[in-house]
Amino acid sequence: MSAATVTTVPATVRATVPVGEGATVARRGRPRDARCDEAILHATLEMLNEGGAGSVSIDGVAARAGVGKATIYRRWSSKEALLLEAMGTDTRALESPDLGSLRADLEAYFWALLDRLKANPNTDLLPHLIEAACYDAEVRNSLDEYVSSRQKPLRVILRRAQQRGEMAANVDLKVIVDVLVGPLFYRRLLTGDRLDRAYVNKLLDIVLSPALLLVP
Amino acid sequence: MSAATVTTVPATVRATVPVGEGATVARRGRPRDARCDEAILHATLEMLNEGGAGSVSIDGVAARAGVGKATIYRRWSSKEALLLEAMGTDTRALESPDLGSLRADLEAYFWALLDRLKANPNTDLLPHLIEAACYDAEVRNSLDEYVSSRQKPLRVILRRAQQRGEMAANVDLKVIVDVLVGPLFYRRLLTGDRLDRAYVNKLLDIVLSPALLLVP
Amino acid sequence: MSAATVTTVPATVRATVPVGEGATVARRGRPRDARCDEAILHATLEMLNEGGAGSVSIDGVAARAGVGKATIYRRWSSKEALLLEAMGTDTRALESPDLGSLRADLEAYFWALLDRLKANPNTDLLPHLIEAACYDAEVRNSLDEYVSSRQKPLRVILRRAQQRGEMAANVDLKVIVDVLVGPLFYRRLLTGDRLDRAYVNKLLDIVLSPALLLVP
Amino acid sequence: MSAATVTTVPATVRATVPVGEGATVARRGRPRDARCDEAILHATLEMLNEGGAGSVSIDGVAARAGVGKATIYRRWSSKEALLLEAMGTDTRALESPDLGSLRADLEAYFWALLDRLKANPNTDLLPHLIEAACYDAEVRNSLDEYVSSRQKPLRVILRRAQQRGEMAANVDLKVIVDVLVGPLFYRRLLTGDRLDRAYVNKLLDIVLSPALLLVP
DNA sequence: GCATAAGCGAGACGGTACGTCGAGTCTTACT
DNA sequence: AGTAAGACTCGACGTACCGTCTCGCTTATGC
Structure with missing residues (x-):
């Protein structure tokens, strides 16, 4: 499950060293400084919360993190890749509650989701990332993975309901x-209506x- | 009715002259050249189709349309306002089919929607506009209006179904x-799954x- | 003679508009703001005197002059072109004294030259420009022109001496x-010996x- | 004679280990690999001939020589120090011909000098080093020493002429x-006229x- | 008819951010 | 200790847009 958390933001965006399979690879050269990762992500999140995705600039992040720009580009290939990972920081996988009934499970899931959204209102990167995904295949992939990771608990819930016989198997x-999640995104992204x-x-x-539907 | 089409893209984005009420006002000075509007929108749509919203720049549009930048800003307050209107070019309101049954009406509506989407694949401005709407209230408003204009036929269909007794009135x-439209947008914007x-x-x-749901 | 002063820094370095021959060309678009030229050159000279050619950067000049970088690049194609023109500011042509004897004229010329050198010690751009001329043909040309403009008075003096019969005509x-000027540059650039x-x-x-030479 | 060659580039640029006087010091640790020196200098000269001083970068040299950057900096304190030594490779002292007459000796000396210049046209580092010498005292010193080593044979020739009585002793x-060498450098660096x-x-x-001068 | 007012193409202007490059230093593990 | 690799900070580079602002000119109205 720790693995699940990690894969939330996939390797694709990370301009990672082509790390060999075996643990014995023993990479050469000076290793990356983990404190830089931390400082950069921290600065990014700060700026994100202050002014949204539009106010994040590589120059700005570098300055605030006390880091050279090259150090950022060494890790992330673009601003969006960085944002994606910064966002990922908050993407602890949602849990799949198991309360015995489909309705209860879904309620629990969505409530958790609402809490997550309420927690960082300015940090809503989705609009920016959706836009970026149009031009950047990496972002596209990462976004897909993010989405599917968000869906995962939902699928668990639904499958369980099918096994319980609460829901048709076919x-x-x-x-x-889509029907469950789509409306939420629709409101969040387009109508702005209350969630x-x-x-x-x-x-x-x-x-x-x-x-719901009257039976004729 | 023609008004309906026009209001699709609301006055807010158009940096219109505060045109007097009566038609007799007869504004002084050289009147705007309608061919400019045309050239600008045409250039915008061209660039849009060539490389998406990201590849449209005011400088580029001005150059291609053979127009000064001021001539653009005189008409639209920002790049997004321009995009919005360019998009609006294609936003002839969808019709509200009346085929006798809710299911048939919805099918007709969605099929028309799918056709519309298929027609200009590169011109999908939504991601860009959603992003822009975060920072620009005007775009926010226009987007809202765009959305509601798209929903309108749907609401007509649903209301008719209620009157027919096909659907609960309450x-x-x-x-x-949301439930009907959300899933489509969700796929279009986030998962990229087939529509x-x-x-x-x-x-x-x-x-x-x-x-659909088994009754226990 | 005013022409002579101007041509000291030739048109080559100036990324000038390809101004038509006739005065009637009536260039279109907003004309360049002369105050920008002034501010940029002033800032350049200031930085030059503070830390030499090495401390001049386009970013720095732009910031100090309160000017966008593009405004500089619109006028000069490179840092060196700018330096060259800034240097040209001080390249009022040296005079050609006419004191009646070759020796006296040369003394007067060189003394004036020494004064000129002493006046702005830090602003000695020559080393930088010589280096730059290796890679930049424009700088090469301008440097040549600068050099020849410096030589001009000397040539006048020598020609006069020939006419007076003080010096062989052939x-x-x-x-x-070369023999008169070379040694000075040699000291200035290479040995650093007193001048x-x-x-x-x-x-x-x-x-x-x-x-000087013993006759055998 | 090997000593002569070595002193051409003085100890100042070499970031040499403070080698003890006696040969018995026997420094500890792994000794420097002489093949590195060779590879670095070779790579430097190669890049020098390919694109001049401007195209030499420490990163580039390190990569081409298959050497770490630290290995370079352990030996030379700066890029210029390296260039200086690379140049020094070709600074086998010029000889002091002794052909019996001042004129003949000078002709021989200058001809040798011309040959030397013609041999490696791209490798003309002088402009770069003169520039560097403005900011770097070490380079300044090394350049001085280089210059004086070039002058040495000339001085021998002249002194011999004085002893022969060909030239005034005072x-x-x-x-x-200066008068003999200055004109050549002047042409080489500034006017670019034929040599x-x-x-x-x-x-x-x-x-x-x-x-030369008419006697009045 | 002739001033007044606005539109227009062109392009300069101050900014801001971009992504790249080089210099010189530092940190690994290996030799 | 030396070495190859490569990460690190810093600072400059030249480019691209943005949205605003002059220019000189054209085109309409309205006195």
Whole structure:
């Protein structure tokens, strides 16, 4: 599971040394200074919280972190790669609650998600990254991985519901996930409408209730 | 009705002259050259199709349109305002089909939407505009208006279904809209998964069918 | 003669607009702001006097002059072109004294030259420009022109001496100039030995006196 | 004679180990690898001939020589120190021909000098070193020493001429040297005019001939 | 008819950020 | 200790846009 956390931000964005498989590789040269990573990410997050993604510049991060620009570019190939990893800092995988019923599990999941969003309001990088992903394949990949890591607990929940018999076994989980998660992103990115527990409840009412549609 | 089309891109982005109410005002000075508007928008769309929103620059548009930069800024307050209007060129309101059943109407609506998306693949400005809307209130407003104009036919369809008795009257239409539209945007912006008629069908199956969930 | 002063730093280094021949060209667009030229050159000279050619950077000049970097690059194609022109500021052509005798004229010329050198000790750009001329043809040309403009008064003096019959008419003036000027540059650039009136006197003694060499 | 070659580039540039006087000191640790010296100098000269002093970078030299940068800095205190020594490789002292007459000796000396210059046209480091000497005292010293080592044979020739009675004994040799050598450097560094035997002849005609100036 | 006002192409202007490069120092593990 | 590798700070480079601002000119209205 620690592995899961790590893979949240995949190797693709990290301009990592092509580290050999075996642990015996014994890389040569001066090793990267971990304190630099830390300082850079810290500075990035600070600036992110102060002014959003638009106010983060490589120059600025370098200055604040007390680090040369080259040191940043040695680690991340672009501003977006950096943002992605900075964001990843907060991407501790969400848990997959197991409360016995689909509805309860989903509620728990979404509530946790809402809390996560509320925690760092300015740090909403998604708009920036979505834009960046259009031009940068690396960001595209990382974003995909981020998304799928976010979906993972949801899939666990749904699969469990299927096993419990709460949900049809032949449903395409992918689509269900879209239906559950899509509305939230839609509000967050496009309409800006409120995202709170009341909304989650309504949403689940609609998606889960067979009574929604009048039976003719 | 023509007004409806126009308001798709609201006055906010247009740095319009505070045009007097009566038609008799007859503003003084040399009138704006309509061919400029045309040339600018044309150049913008061209560049948009060639390299996406990132490759559009005011300098570039001005050069290609054979126009001074001031002539652009006289009409649009920022690069995003211009993009928004260029996009609006294609934002002829979608129709609200009335085929007798909710399912059929929704299918028709979504198919038209899919066609629209397929038509100009590179011109997908949404990512750029979502990003811009974070920093620019004008863009925010215009985006909202764009979104709501897109939703309008959907709401018409749903309301009709309620009147027909196909759908419960007390359902919050807003949420239904989210559930119907959110998944599409989610795929388009985040997962990049295929958007085709098959997907629309699955989506409608899930959202519309009361039999989807097993009744315990 | 005012022309002479101007041509000291030739058009080559100036990234000038390809101004048409006739005065009627009526250049379009916003004209260059002469105050920028002034501010840039002033800042350059200041930094030059503070720390020599090595301490001048485009960034620094731009900052001190309160000017964008592009504004500098619009006028000069490189740091050296700028230095060259800044140096040219001080390149009021030396005069050609006419005191009646070759010796007296040369003494007057060299004394003026020494004064000029003493005036701005830190501003000795020659080493830097000589180096730059190796890689930059423009600088090469400008340097040549600078050199020849410095030599001009000397040539006048020598020609006058020939006319007066003080000097053989068939001597290659170019070589004489080398012999007179070369030693000074040699000291200035390479040996660093003192350059004062005493030295000039010794130099002239050797070059001018037929009694220097014992007649066999 | 090997000693002569070595002193051409003085100890100052070499960041030499403070080697003890006695040969018995027997320094501890791994001794320096002489092949490194060789490889570094070789790489330096290669790059020098390919693109002049401007194209030599420590990183580049290290890479081409297959050597760590530290290994270079352990031996030379700066890029210029390295260049200086690389140049020194070619600074086998010029000989002092003794052909019986001042004129013949000088001709022989200058011809040898011309050959030396022609041999490696791209490797003309002088401009670079003169520039560097402005900011770096070590380079300054080394350059001085280089210059004086070049002058040495000339001084021998002149002294011999004085002893032979060909030249007045009370002439300041330093100035004569300036007059003989200055013009060559002046052409080489500033005017770029041709340097060939014809020029040397003219030069000697002027400097040596008492008939140059008409006797009034 | 002729001033007044605005539009227009061109392009200069102050800024800000970009990504790259080089110098000289420092830190590994290996020899 | 020396060595190869390479990370580190610092600072400059030249470029690209942004949005604003002059220019000289053109084109309309309105007195």
